[in-house]
Amino acid sequence: GNSVTQMEGPVTLSEEAFLTINCTYTATGYPSLFWYVQYPGEGLQLLLKATKADDKGSNKGFEATYRKETTSFHLEKGSVQVSDSAVYFCALEPIQGAQKLVFGQGTRLTINP
């Protein structure tokens, strides 16, 4: 079946630290991969996506590369800010374009000043 496994949280970092949140997936076929973010008191928002192997999604200083050989889509940011504190969800779309997403369990990130 289709599933997503994310790094367990919570993750606490200091401002300007390097961030990695690991995400691996299991899927048949060629899924699209996403990172969603949920800021306190707000709804889920798309952060970035990639639709094929070796694609790199990027937004707001965050990046993730679709690695088919390792079935991974790790989220990285070179220098985090307090405003990046949120819950991050990795997700896959088993049938591209169908928007029927399979989410990981989420990783809570707290950035201290």
Added chain:
Amino acid sequence: GAGVSQTPSNKVTEKGKYVELRCDPISGHTALYWYRQSLGQGPEFLIYFQGTGAADDSGLPNDRFFAVRPEGSVSTLKIQRTERGDSAVYLCASSLLGQGNSPLHFGNGTRLTVT
């Protein structure tokens, strides 16, 4: 402009009662989705509407759950004979076309607590 609106934001009900959760999608969005997010978990797909019809209801857990979208805009998720295990945040999302290139816009959710 207005985003996806869900009401109520919180609902507490007793076991066995009936509840309705409402979703107002972004105006003009043809596709509407319901997801359920249990504590400490990611959202799980429930049902997808394209226009007025349920295009995919494979995520509904059992026949106590039902959703409608009679005019192709507002949707209502209905849960009969609620159980404590139904406690979760119910998320609604909409997209312009229901296709990969139109991003999903999520509401803030309705937190349902069954006592």
